[in-house]
Amino acid sequence: MDHLVLEIGLAVVLIAVAGLLSVKLKFSVIPFYILVGMAVGPHAPKWGVFDFRFIESAPLIEFMGRLGVLFLLFYLGLEFSVGRLIKSGRSIVVGGTIYIAINFTLGLLFALLAGMPFKEMLVIAGITTISSSAIVAKVLVDLKRTANPETEMILGIIMFEDVFLAVYISILSGLVLSGSTSFAGVALSALIALGFMLAVLVIGRKAVPLLNKVLDIRSNELFLLVIFGGLMVIAGFSETIHVAEAIGALLVGLVLAETDHMKRIEHMILPFRDFFGAMFFFSFGLTIDPTTLGGAVWLSLGAVVITLIGNFVAGMLAGKSAGLSPKASVNIGLTIVSRGEFSIVMANLGKAGGLMTILQPFAALYVLILAILGPLLTKESKRVYKLFYARKENAKAKENAQAAERAQAERREG
Template sequence: MTAMGHADTLLAMGGAFVAAAVLARLGSRIGLPTIPLFILAGILLGPNTPGFVLLDDPHDLEMLSALGLVLLLFYLGLEFHMDDLKTGGKKMAIAGGMYLALNVGAGLAFGFMMGWGTSEAFVFAGVLGISSSAIVTKILVDLGRIGNPETKPILGIIVVEDIFLALYLAALQPIISGADGFGETALQIGKAFAFLLLLALAARFGTKVIGKLFAIKDNELLVISFLGAAVLVAGISEKFGVADAIGAFMVGLILGSTASGSRIRDLVHPLRDAFAAIFFFAFGLSIDPGDMGSVIVPVLIAVVITVAMNLTAGIVAARIYGFGPQPTANVGTTLLARGEFALILATMAATAGLDPRLSPFIASYVLILAVVAPLVAGRSHWVARILPGGRAAKEEAERQPEEEHASAGR
């Protein structure tokens, strides 16, 4: 690469970080999550919009973007604990399973309805079916609902989604890569699951040995070690037909259970945020806003389907946990956002050469829901009124102060 090439790359990288930071600060003032703003920055500074162009070719940020994706899933693995499956018990499994059945099933049906292809339909299933754990967590923190009774099943559903994510990505990769015939597809899926099983066994039985390898006092060496492990296993995963992101997830799952897990979480957090911003920014660079107009109708249909399925899932969770209308509305609206996982699927679909309409569809869908979800979640009391029993609960809440006032008067 020439000196000019180096300069252009550094300018693009620096500009991407600065643009993402500026928009994120503006967004935080009006309560918007950062993911849609990072994407918007990429769209505005990309080659497909008029005005200043920061980067002509999104592929120039391909390696940084891939690292952002690896760190995102690595951190998610660090946050996931096998003990979470035990504490939630049967209710968590049922609520999470029903959520996935409703949303993934609706996404698959929607995908076949669109008629873009079988591989594309399976991508739609994941896009419409999986919530954004990053945005969901941010909503819970921003609205002060961490201690609410419905928060535990919300996080339980996220845990079940994480487990499904690992299995889904392992099965999806051979399908969208265009394996020849059922036998070849089955062989690739078998290889993927065998490798995934190997990583799972390492997570279950190799934690002590691996923990000793990562018992490093020096932070600099620890950062180099866990980054090397995450990137290396991500690359090996690709060789076995497993998405690189899920390989990084499994490394995070293993290291999160070691004695160094909490230190690794603290050390990787700023790296995750920085390079994830580049991942979302680079995705925005690849989007042509002109293409969004051609998919706006199916996007709006998908948004309506997602809202309906999430409210239905909220009602199901309420039945399982015995919640009233307000917690039911909180569950349905908090889990509404879609984000990082949908964009991972968009990247996989583009790499596999699937229908080019998928990228603008997913970008529009994520942007709309990532903005709408926090706003709706903050006004979930409006939603509670239209749910079964909501009006009666509202009238009871309004009548109670009146009765207390009359009783005090006597």
């Protein structure tokens, strides 16, 4: 522990250098943070007498990373409101069901074709189904897309995924760890998760006048303490009832977005979001062991291809069900393609159950590839849209022009 402060300081310097490099190359910062974390993590090789690995500080950095996820999702919630999300309730349920059904089915089929046993199939399907809340939040904020019409659907799918995750982890834990599972227990987990989300949204909306009075605090210090205290308690409590703490943070943000103090909260939370958010992606890199990735290359690449196809199709169908334009629908599929913290949780569950050892390196490489591709594809979504729809739009425009010409000719003749 003697060098803990030095390690944290070096970590911040490395993160800053990675960020500056990404700006210079005009590329998403997320992959740079992850890669630099891998390069100096506990699993990285030791270079002779020099040891650049972050070992002593890894647990503290990991905790700071967890705070980063909370701030990222909390800030994203502030950009919206409970009212906006409730209005899109039906389309979110439909879109979320489409997204989960397509990606989960493709994950199962992929694992079956790869010759995996039944339990491994279930773990792989879980790994390939759930998006990364942290990466999605970071990308939406960085690309200034929080006001886009499709972002409500993206947020809704993230929350829908969490209800699915609560149910699925209950089932998978029973099958993998104990060999059995209770239908009543699974149903209870789902109801608790869904009930908690609805309760926070409904009660929070009713409590807005009270919150306006409570948050009428002049001192910035006390104001932040009250906000942080509420955020940590709600997020921490949500984790105890099997709702991801990140979703708890998102819910708090959605509620506070309805208050008169939203702009002040947003302004004051911004530095914490950026600092701790960067620490999350760095800490994520620290957990990846580069030496184990080689044996899972082909399996990971195959899963990446399946995920890209599944997300694109699911995004198009979800967007269409909500009456969104094809361009907005493409944005949905590409924005939520990133995989991250939840995929690693699934892989760790497989390890705890004594399943095939390839699951962890597969998950790490799969997540790393999509953490790089996801932000890049989201940034270039306009080009992707044009690639698939330019010809169709040009043909339609040509057809409309020809129809207009015929109509003019008919009027002249008449």
